[in-house]
Amino acid sequence: MPVARIPFWRLRAHGVVEEAVRGGTRRRLVGRDWTLPEAVHERVRGLLEPLGFDLGRPVSVREPEGEDALEFSQDSREEYAGPMKSIGVLLVIGAVVTAGCASAPTGPSVMVLPGSGKSMEQFQTEDARCRQSAAGELAREKGGQVPVQMRYDMAYMQCMYAQGNQIPMGRPGYSSPAGSAPATTTTISPRPAPPAGTPPPPPASPSR
8 A cells, every 4th residue: 555745845846736635725634534636636646656656546645743744545456446346246146136036936827716606805815825835835846947937827726726716727827819819718616516405317328
């Protein structure tokens, strides 16, 4: 870290007055550190660069008490680059985390209909429960080559069907291409039990 204490008379010999280095004030700034104003960089270049200063980076100035001089100092390149390297590492880590979060499904891409006789409030409760269950399934098991969204949808549909809701078959949740005929859709729902007292159907007659 280069450090140089330069008296006022030497600064003036190079056409630099101490007021310009202080930022335009004549009042002494004893005990304070400030950054060398860019307006005087060129005028002090011949004084500081031979001493190891790099005027492309910030230079600190201090006015020692009881002396007609100014003290110039500058952090080494490694110390100056250290924080920037840390910021770069944090940005890379943040980008990786963001990419990982973006690949996780935020919800199902399939359609599920309420079961017969269910209120909307009950259906919404089961929907929230099955979304949570599907997310937990993804966290527990690796899917290999199966897309994450497809695994999520399958776990979600299995959960909702087990709750007695209806699952449209075909390609639920996807719209047909423009100009093509819409795909027919059937709905799977639990088969209702026959009413009490209904006699069983007659046995099939033997084939001749």
